[in-house]
Amino acid sequence: MKKSPGFDLDSSQLPGHVGIIMDGNGRWAKSRNLPRLAGHRKGVERVDEITECACKLGLKALTLFAFSNENWKRPEDEVTGLMGLLRWYLRSERRKILDNNIVFRIIGDRRKLSSDILDQVERLEAETESNTGMCLTIALSYGSRSEIVRAVAKLATEVAEGRVYASDIDEELFESHLDTAPLPELDLVIRTSGESRLSNFLLYQAAYAELSFEDARWPDFNQALFCDHLRRFGQRERRFGQTSEQAAARRQVVGAQVAAAEPKVN
Ligand code: IPE
Ligand code: IPE
Ligand code: MG
Numbered sequence: 001m002k003k004s005p006g007f008d009l010d011s012s013q014l015p016g017h018v019g020i021i022m023d024g025n026g027r028w029a030k031s032r033n034l035p036r037l038a039g040h041r042k043g044v045e046r047v048d049e050i051t052e053c054a055c056k057l058g059l060k061a062l063t064l065f066a067f068s069n070e071n072w073k074r075p076e077d078e079v080t081g082l083m084g085l086l087r088w089y090l091r092s093e094r095r096k097i098l099d100n101n102i103v104f105r106i107i108g109d110r111r112k113l114s115s116d117i118l119d120q121v122e123r124l125e126a127e128t129e130s131n132t133g134m135c136l137t138i139a140l141s142y143g144s145r146s147e148i149v150r151a152v153a154k155l156a157t158e159v160a161e162g163r164v165y166a167s168d169i170d171e172e173l174f175e176s177h178l179d180t181a182p183l184p185e186l187d188l189v190i191r192t193s194g195e196s197r198l199s200n201f202l203l204y205q206a207a208y209a210e211l212s213f214e215d216a217r218w219p220d221f222n223q224a225l226f227c228d229h230l231r232r233f234g235q236r237e238r239r240f241g242q243t244s245e246q247a248a249a250r251r252q253v254v255g256a257q258v259a260a261a262e263p264k265v266n
Pocket of ligand 2: 021022023024065066067068070071195197199
């Protein structure tokens with residue numbers, strides 16, 4: 001077993017790309033007789049903690065569901081409070097993101113975001129685009145159905161303009177039109193707060209992701225729980241439609257390729 005530095009986890013069994021549906025802020029606050037926004041505020045602290053952990057573990061990509069397309073329908077004061085927290089997050093995390101060599105991006109419908117938030121986001125995206133560390137993606141004003149429809153619309157325009165032949169459309173070309181285009185394959189989706197649904201998160205990308213559900217509310221989620229989910233991921237057999245024997249042979253080939261690509265330590 002190759003241990004991740006500082007963690008009791010086998011680094012060869014870790015997922016490359018983890019998505020988290022950070023749910024339960026409201027219920028966390030309600031159970032403490034606090035306003036919902038207090039739960040969201042606590043939730044932002046967890047974002048920082050889990051991002052740091054994912055970085056230290058050397059994950060390739062972490063995608064966090066922070067605000068859905070549907071969440072715009074929440075009471076106005078909650079939406080305003082959440083946008084305020086987002087501004088604060090972008091300001092306060094900037095230095096850490098830069099210092100940790102993180103590539104920062106958002107996915108979702110940017111047209112609905114206010115111009116000052118979009119400015120902050122685009123500045124951070126530009127400042128980090130040539131970084132080489134973990135890709136931190138925040139799903140913001142994001143809905144998977146809308147993302148898929150936008151991708152179809154882009155492709156339809158390209159076909160209408162004669163830039164793409166309809167007969168050339170395959171999975172690879174389609175995926176290159178999704179918001180998540182530059183990201184690696186999604187391996188694991190974790191949802192906190194006891195719900196077992198995707199709520200319009202990465203529907204296409206989660207086709208072969210492992211799904212892992214957690215009872216703790218997002219403000220109570222921590223590095224130890226995160227590591228538990230990663231450990232359980234390592235124990236699952238991903239078969240991608242094949243038999244168990246084929247899957248084992250595939251793992252051996254991939255393992256040998258990874259070992260061959262690793263630098264030799266004398
Ligand atoms: C997740 O927590 C954060 C957002 C959706 C913005 P919720 O606010 O959904 O918390 P619950 O589900 O009501 O407890
Ligand atoms: C999903 O949580 C969205 C985020 C975590 C940002 P919701 O609380 O909006 O999902 P539902 O309404 O319970 O399905
Ligand atoms: Mg919720």
